[in-house]
Amino acid sequence: MRLKVSFRAPSDTGPLRPNKHAVQGFIYNMLKGTEYGARHDQPRFKFFTFSDFFKENSRWTFLVSSPDRDFIRALYSAIKEKDRLYIGTHELYLAELRKFNLPLKNRFQTGSPVVLYLDAEANEYFKLHAHRDLTFFLERLKENAEKKYNAFYDDDFILEGPIFDRMIPKVRKNGKLDVYVKVVKNGVPFPVIGSNWELLERDRIRPSERRFYRFIMDTGLGEKNSLGFGFLNPIRGGNSA
Structure with a gap:
């Protein structure tokens, strides 16, 4: 399930790219006082992600997605009570708030960079441009997705074959494939490295795999989902699953 949040920003505000x-x-x-108020402190997968901000009809918008419908409903109920909202140092005015679902397709594109660790203990991220190991990337994506899915559904599902059959990365203007995002926590900046994708395609999603692919579409792909990485959008025109 998804939540669309759109804002009216002051006219002198440039591109809205909050940390x-x-x-x-x-x-x-926003979730304080709800059943999800302690989610931040729980040592577990958070099962939500959010997109980068984008401009739509002169409004700055971002999307939140989660396989947990009650999570989205709780967030919706909390936000709808507000007219003025604060994200970091930005004072914003709510313009639109809408819950919705999207049909599952077999083709996706990213709405925020996909992040994977090459070595988590060394805090080393996988760099698509530098490491150029698509096999590692696909295997780690699949392993991470299965682990989250099985934790959410208390299952032991294993996906047959690769998670995607066709992939087209989004190349930056400088020719690089990797995206460096500066995240600031408690005043301390640190980089997170990921990659954006124009196409992530599974040739055929079997009936037994539909719940799995809908799950990753809603919870996010890769790591650091709750920090707004790995957001997926189904591509219109793809085959329905």
């Missing part, structure tokens, strides 16, 4: 940790903090703050 991802501030957006995460905004979401957790």
